[in-house]
Amino acid sequence: AQSVSQHNHHVILSEAASLELGCNYSYGGTVNLFWYVQYPGQHLQLLLKYFSGDPLVKGIKGFEAEFIKSKFSFNLRKPSVQWSDTAEYFCAVNKAAGNKLTFGGGTRVLVKP
Amino acid sequence: EAGVAQSPRYKIIEKRQSVAFWCNPISGHATLYWYQQILGQGPKLLIQFQNNGVVDDSQLPKDRFSAERLKGVDSTLKIQPAKLEDSAVYLCASSPGLNYGYTFGSGTRLTVV
Numbered sequence: 001a002q003s004v005s006q007h008n009h010h011v012i013l014s015e016a017a018s019l020e021l022g023c024n025y026s027y028g029g030t031v032n033l034f035w036y037v038q039y040p041g042q043h044l045q046l047l048l049k050y051f052s053g054d055p056l057v058k059g060i061k062g063f064e065a066e067f068i069k070s071k072f073s074f075n076l077r078k079p080s081v082q083w084s085d086t087a088e089y090f091c092a093v094n095k096a097a098g099n100k101l102t103f104g105g106g107t108r109v110l111v112k113p
Numbered sequence: 114e115a116g117v118a119q120s121p122r123y124k125i126i127e128k129r130q131s132v133a134f135w136c137n138p139i140s141g142h143a144t145l146y147w148y149q150q151i152l153g154q155g156p157k158l159l160i161q162f163q164n165n166g167v168v169d170d171s172q173l174p175k176d177r178f179s180a181e182r183l184k185g186v187d188s189t190l191k192i193q194p195a196k197l198e199d200s201a202v203y204l205c206a207s208s209p210g211l212n213y214g215y216t217f218g219s220g221t222r223l224t225v226v
Contacts, residue, residue: 004155006155034214036217042219043204043217043218043219043220044156044204044206044217045217046214046215046216049214090155090156092155100146100158100161100169101146101156101158101215102158103155103156103157104155105153105154105155106153106154106155
C-alpha cells in the first residue's frame with residue numbers, strides 16, 4: 001500500500017523567510033502528486049499538482065514543488081512567506097490513472113509577522 | 114462553478130447515538146469520496162463512489178458506518194452507533210474523473226461526547 005510521509009509536523013518562521021516542506025512517498029509505480037493547503041477554518045484547497053512533464057511545478061500564491069523520482073520526493077517551496085501563509089499543508093499521492101488520494105500527516109506552518 | 118456542499122457544518126452527539134452527513138458534489142462529477150480527518154492527522158479515505166457504485170470501501174468500518182449515493186449525485190454517510198473515537202471532520206470531495214484533482218467541501222465537524 002502506498003504511504004506518504006511529511007517530515008515536519010510544525011514549522012515556525014518569520015515573514016520573508018524561505019519555506020521548504022518535505023514529502024516522501026512509498027510506491028514504485030507511476031504516481032500523481034499533490035499539495036493541498038488548509039487555512040484556519042477553511043476547507044482543503046489545491047496548491048499545485050504534478051501528473052507528468054516538467055518536474056518543477058508552479059502553483060498558486062508563489063508556491064512551487066519539485067518531483068524527484070529517484071528520491072520519491074515532492075517537496076514544497078516558497079522563497080518568501082507571508083503571514084497569510086499560516087496554514088496546514090498536506091502532501092498527497094495517487095496512482096496514475098487512479099483513484100484514491102493518500103495523504104501525509106500534514107505540516108502546520110506558523111508565520112510570525 | 115458551485116463547490117462541494119456539505120451539511121451540517123457541526124454536529125455534537127452522545128456516544129451510541131446515530132448521525133448522518135450529506136454531500137452534494139459539483140455537478141457532473143462522477144467520482145465522490147468521503148474522508149475522515151482526525152485532529153492532527155491527514156485525511157483518510159472512507160469510501161469512494163463512481164456514479165452510484167462503490168469503488169473502494171476497504172477502510173470503512175462497516176459495522177457502524179454506511180454510505181450511499183443512490184442516484185449517482187448526492188451522498189449520505191451514516192454512523193450508527195457513534196463512538197468517542199469517531200470525533201473528526203468528515204470531508205466530502207468530488208472529481209470529474211481519473212487524473213484530475215479533487216474539490217473538497219468544507220466538511221462536517223463531529224464531536225462525540
